Amino acid sequence: MPKWTSLTLKLIAGLVALVLIVFIALAGYISYNKKEVLALVTASLNKSLNGTLTVGNMDPTLLAGFPDLSLSLKNVTLKDNKWAAHRHTLLQAQDVGVTVNALGLIKGKAVINKVVINNAAVYLYTDSLGYSNTSVFKKSKPQPGAPEADQSGLATVKRINLNKVSFTMDNIRAGKKFQFEVNKLNGALDYDGDNWDGRFDLDTRVNSMAFNTQRGSFLQGKRVAGPFDVRYDAANGVINVKPNNLKIGSDDFIIGATFNTGKEPVAFAINIKADELLWKNASALLAPNITEKLNMFNLQKPLKVQAVIAGDFGSGGDPKIDVSCQVRDNVLTSPGGQVDSCYFDGVFTNNFDKGKANGDENSAIKLFKLKGSYQQMPFTADTTMIINLIKPVAVGTFKSSFPVVSLNNSLGGDPLKFGKGAAKLNLRYNADVVDYQIHKPVLTGTIQVSGADVTYVPRNLKFTNTSFSLYFGKDNLLLRNIQLMSGRSIVRMDGRVDNFLNLYYNSPEKINLIWNIYSPEVRLGEFLGLLNARAGKRYAPRRSSKINYAAQLQEAFTKGAAEIHLKADKIYYRKFLATSGIANLYLRDNSVIIKNINLRHAGGGIKLNGKLVQNGSYNTFALNSTVSNVNISQFFYSFSNFGLESLTSKNLRGNLSSTARVTGRISNTGDLVARSVNGVVSFNIAKGALLNFEPIKKVGKFVFPLRNLDNIAFYNLGGTFDMRGNLVTIRPMQISSSVLNMDVSGVYSLTKGTNIALAVPLRNPKDDYKITDIEERKKKRMRGIVVHLRAVDDEDGGIKIKLGRDKKKDDEKGQDKEKS
Template structure:
């Protein structure tokens, strides 16, 4: 083994001597501290109490040399610090089980105390301010800047160089300002550098935030969240400003950039905190806010992280909430709201609780603005230039909504229970102002236009289908104007313009009071294609949706069901089964109970037809009561158009002439537009001019025996009038005279469409042609019943057909 060089041996001896010397010094210091523990404890206590307006007590002191090596570290036990008014409020400023103090070794040997580091463990720090504004931090006397620094007691320097907190409960309880900040400090390490103008501190923090309540009546921010990260803090004694440089702080699992400024020169300490979260989930951000805010924000959600910046500014004195301003950037996100899910969502959002300066930091003075809002609802893209929501106590929202989309996509959004779209395009531009109830738009005031073109739509409750439909909805602040509507159903084409006065107010409050006034024109209208209006409305099925949706479909269904319609029609041609009319005009009033008919006028069969009345809807049947006036109507055409009114013996083939008539008649038609058999009830007053009875079998059956040489196939008459009373299947023929080309006849009795026909006929055998040259009407009337008169009775035959026989009872009576 080689021997060490001489210089190495000398070096080792010197190092060993130094170590031995240090050990001797530390042993000597230990002996010194133990020997002078009481005096040193008193000196330290006195040093720490020098600038206190209260009391500081220390239970015990032990040297812990190696903690502060090469200096001396002293461990103080049960350190308690109380202000002078502790007996009034009982909030101890400091109660530390372990309080480690590191002092300068050389200063200690000269009999002076220079504190270099303080470590506090297992302690409670409670900063208390009562309702009158007094704080227990008054224990620290304010330094008189004009007074020269004291150099007594050996010129000791009590300023800290380093400090640490471990397992410390830190509380700021401000009763006057309704503020409560409470932290369970797991670990806090700090270093202090002093300058002529103040100090600088570098901190490393790990703490649990139990409360960060700027207003205890509202609740706490970042409650029960772990905070971890570094801080760099500067204090300027001249300005009293504490500046916290921006640095990353982890709050829970999310990283934040946080900076702050505190102005301690003000009586209540003004503060401003800047917070940035470049990528945080909506719900995670909401969880950091006070309950009065988070409870509202949690009604919404954004799927992807968002970029948020926030400033919180206020003071530590009374006055309620601080000023809060938040800006959020949302890009290509999915927004979930109480009423809808918005895909491809983009906007810049701004929140402030100080919308009008001087009005206070309250919900009432809060506002939200969403700029360049774009998204897609049920695959329908839309945009809103600016969404403005003011007064979060009673929120009001305003904005301009724009959208252009394939209208078939509405089916997914509103359901297919009322309206079902299969094609077409919608172009929407609406400005709105609405209350917000439970974060849904309520009773909006809407102005703007909705244009629908080339649409195919079905009105499901009535089973009505329309093609090539065009609609323009023009909303004013009060009224709705429906313009340029084109509806096509089969062969029918209808052009419509409508107006609803006070629409939006009634839509939400009293849909049954809505009156839609229509002006309708059509070149050709086939009524059979609109028989759905006669049917019972199909009850809309309630369909469960995957997402929460608005009640739009239900509201629209209720609107169609309960609203009233005042319709004014002008139609060139009207078709219904065999019926054809021209130049039709009508005023219809549609309500929940049925249809009112007024001023209906058409040209038909060379004459005119006027109608008024009503149709009431009950179940599958429609009960009607109408008054009609016919003038110069071709009776053959008229009977043909209405299927001979249910009669089989007398049809359009048997009639000729021009009908003048007034009727008041009721009855029932089905939802298919068919007359219910035997349902008619009313009376008919008629006058047939230049008429003829053609090939009418009941007359021919009698006439071929009684009048074998007369033309029974063509019985003409100049004027025939009478009155029929209709009661179901029975038609009562009031006594009437028939003066025809081949015979005269008096008729009275009952004609039945089933059984019970009983018609008395008095037929003189005298040929009316013999009286053709007589011009005196009185003489003609006296002659018409001269000669032999047959008394006949028309009754039911065994084969169901009407049989004519002699009326023996009447003959005997004669």
């Protein structure tokens, strides 16, 4: 080995040996002068404190911080001057390792390069008056003339390690509480004058992060782990935590923050980002008052989230919370149903109105560019908001275009079932949110349906090629351009409902729909379903938190009323044809009130008023009718001879005028129920004739075998019938014709019980029309021999003619005369 190399190695070895000797000497000095050194360290630290730092014991650890001197402090406590009043110890540690600059100790000054705290508890406490035990670090102003050494600041700490440390910040005045169980915190600090930079590695469990203790804790029970960089700017007192990757639970976040210690109280802003975060995981990080609401919803796939929490540690109330998220091609589930292919940009804030305090009452959820598919109905909503989470109100605009058959998914095919066709919606709504459901929305906008096939299930009414437009104003519903087709019937309608939405939700029985209906051609047989009593599903009362749209719609249909004003060019019903029809109908519950129906039929007119009541398998009616100058043959033909078998349209000729007040029943198939009619019918037939009327021809066989009774003409015939089920009572009636005269009275039965009295003079009245004196004509019509006959039932169900009076009726007349 060269001599210079050997000399160098010896020199280095000598220096190391010297350092070791000095280091061991210092350790020995400290051990020998333990009390004096401990007093020096604590005195140095206590100079910067408004309180007391005590250390139970101190031992040097020779090699732990070489070449600095490491000290192990046992049972360290730090208390402020008012500890006796509040009893909250700022620091209590079983073991604190302090690495001290050895040269500084020799010079009588503690320079602390590293602090390691193990098994400790840190408790920062602020009472209801605003006093904090952290005032222990706030040195009072030095007295004038005090020695410079007494004005020294807190000792510089370059490295800090925490292990198994409980950290609590309890602010009674502000209602805030933070509590962390720090498993590990390793940090290194670099100083630039009064500024410093730090790099920390954290592993902690959050027991409480309550910005408002009444609302509960954020991140409760979550593990937070990862590195973060910190910068302190002494000029403005701002601590800046640079954004870095941290794990909260099993999710990755980028978290940054600022803390402004230059303000009183200390202000903070925490920024949180996550590129992929499940909804349930995000909800679990928030305070219970928010989590409870968010858990009513879920998104199947992760979403992108960014949040800012800002406030201060001194004032009460909630911090300002702003959250934004991006949802792309996701599946949203909620109490109202599931939305597929869901897209939106979302924002949450608890400071919607900048002039009000942060909190649930001032919170808002905003959804921008929302689109998705609800029960196969695609929709868009430019902006949707839910304002005030205590009494939520939802506002927004809803747009959608879809095949109407998709409505069957939400309505269940009852009361309306849709086939082909298209729907288009453009609605703005304002609604309360009750149990996380849109409740009683106030709507403005339009609903348009075109080319649809619709079945009204409770009445089994089917319509094709249906089109309509609904216009929602603030209070009213307008129905425009409605066209329905059922078979060969075409119906065009317009309508309105005043105060619609209020009544729909609160008093459906008060809904009154005003319809104006026009039809160029309507066939009533295609609407016989209106005669059926409502049939359909029965729904439970609306007590569930989930809205049953079908039940609401069914209830409105069932309880609501309609006022119908109808015009029709042609009206068909079986054999019946009318023109220029005008009608006013009022529908309520299971009844139809008929007012002022006017029709042109068989060359004359018909007017009707009355009521139809639906009752199970049949319908009862009460009608007042006026028939003016109609062709009697066509009239009887149109109404299937009114159930009469012996007198038909083929037996009649002339013009009929009639009034009737009748009640009866009609089946759900539109047929008159046999023997159900009761009432009074009065009629007059002008320029009439009986053609081949078998009962008269039977009379002729007895009385006028040589006269032609196939065509009996009469100029004016009137009478009144009392109808009671199967019995028709003919009030005394005079028939004057070209062939014979006849007085008729009695009972005609549709089954058994016919007993009609006929008084027939034998003289031939064919020339009576030549007598111009009406009174003379009346006297002459019954002159001469009068034959009395009776029409009664025969054995075959027909009618037979017998000679003689009805003895029972004659006796009754005789008794009446005696009494008089």
